[in-house]
Amino acid sequence: DTEVTQTPKHLVMGMTNKKSLKCEQHMGHRAMYWYKQKAKKPPELMFVYSYEKLSINESVPSRFSPECPNSSLLNLHLHALQPEDSALYLCASSLGTSGENEQFFGPGTRLTVL
Amino acid sequence: AQSVSQHNHHVILSEAASLELGCNYSYGGTVNLFWYVQYPGQHLQLLLKYFSGDPLVKGIKGFEAEFIKSKFSFNLRKPSVQWSDTAEYFCAVNAITGTYKYIFGTGTRLKVLA
Numbered sequence: 001d002t003e004v005t006q007t008p009k010h011l012v013m014g015m016t017n018k019k020s021l022k023c024e025q026h027m028g029h030r031a032m033y034w035y036k037q038k039a040k041k042p043p044e045l046m047f048v049y050s051y052e053k054l055s056i057n058e059s060v061p062s063r064f065s066p067e068c069p070n071s072s073l074l075n076l077h078l079h080a081l082q083p084e085d086s087a088l089y090l091c092a093s094s095l096g097t098s099g100e101n102e103q104f105f106g107p108g109t110r111l112t113v114l
Numbered sequence: 115a116q117s118v119s120q121h122n123h124h125v126i127l128s129e130a131a132s133l134e135l136g137c138n139y140s141y142g143g144t145v146n147l148f149w150y151v152q153y154p155g156q157h158l159q160l161l162l163k164y165f166s167g168d169p170l171v172k173g174i175k176g177f178e179a180e181f182i183k184s185k186f187s188f189n190l191r192k193p194s195v196q197w198s199d200t201a202e203y204f205c206a207v208n209a210i211t212g213t214y215k216y217i218f219g220t221g222t223r224l225k226v227l228a
Contacts, residue, residue, distance in 0.1 A: 004157075042204055042218035043158070056215065090158070100146055100165050103216065105158035 003027075004106035006091050012112045015081060021109045023074040023091030029104070031097045032074040034066060035090040037108070043090055049074060050097045081113045116141045118207050120219035127195050128227050135190040135222050137205030147188040148206040148216070149179055158204070164188065175199070197228045 004025045013019050023032065031050050035043035048056035049068040063085075065077040074091055088108040094101035119138045127133060139145065149161040162173025169181040179190045188205060205219040 040221075042221050043216075044218075045215055048215070092158075102148065102160050102163055104160075105150075107157040 004091055004093055004104050006089075006106040006109050008109055009107070010110050010112075012114065013078065013081065014114050015083070017081075018077070018079045020078065021076040021089055021091075021111075023076075023093075023106055024072055025093040025104070026072055027093065027095075027104065028071075029093035029095050030071060031094045031101070032068065033092040033094075033103065034074070034076055035092065037088040037090055039087075047076075048097075055097070078111075081111075083113050086111055086113045116207065116209055116217050118205055118217050118219040120203075120205055120222050122222045123220065124223045124225075126225045126227065129197055130194050131226075133190070133192040133195045133199070133224070135203055135205075135224070137188045137190065137219055139186050139188070139205075139207045139217070141186075141207065141209045143209055146208040147179075147181060148208070149173065149177070149188070149190050150204045150206060150218075151201045152204065152221075153201045161190070161203075195224075195226050197226045200224060200226045 007022045033048050034046040036046055037043045045058050046060045047066045052068045063080045067075040088110050090108045091106040092103040094103045117140045121136045147164040150158045151161050152158050161177050162171050162179055164171045164181045172178045177192050181188050203222045206216045208216055
């Protein structure tokens with residue numbers, strides 16, 4: 001299984017809602033990532049988890065809260081988002097944290113904040 | 115700060131034409147280099163990668179890329195494109211500085227006319 005799955009595929013939420021994005025991989029990867037991709041732009045790194053511990057937070061606002069319950073799962077909890085947070089949120093995983101490890105990407109969750 | 119440049123933002127080719135997409139990065143140290151492709155409606159997929167050794171690397175679907183260290187470049191090539199190559203192509207660089215952060219280029223949208 002060389003797949004990273006993400007749910008939901010689409011999410012529409014209001015600015016006062018609380019929602020969560022979910023990412024799962026069963027490749028035994030120990031590094032997992034959240035990226036944000038705006039239309040016609042490259043992915044921008046948000047968070048990196050290594051061995052279930054948060055190792056990089058790219059100065060992401062606290063209305064985004066990541067969680068790694070186990071080595072296969074990665075969540076992104078959303079609260080009080082702004083319309084400018086509307087984007088495609090990508091999850092990725094890699095075998096380890098060495099730069100030689102390619103990252104495997106999920107299909108993304110397309111988020112719309114009203 | 116590290117950066118990755120892709121000079122061709124939009125490329126339109128006819129089938130069987132040859133393709134070359136430019137990628138330049140700014141970092142003086144050792145790097146790992148990647149090309150990813152994002153087909154319409156699909157997730158990012160790795161085309162090829164370079165870590166060390168032969169600077170000419172071959173990837174999937176007939177793509178290849180050449181690392182020219184003196185020019186800080188990693189250009190993607192394909193001798194004869196097909197309609198199915200229509201996609202967005204991202205160059206990514208990981209500087210071997212102890213982090214595993216990808217820096218993505220801005221992407222090149224390729225359209226192949228049948």
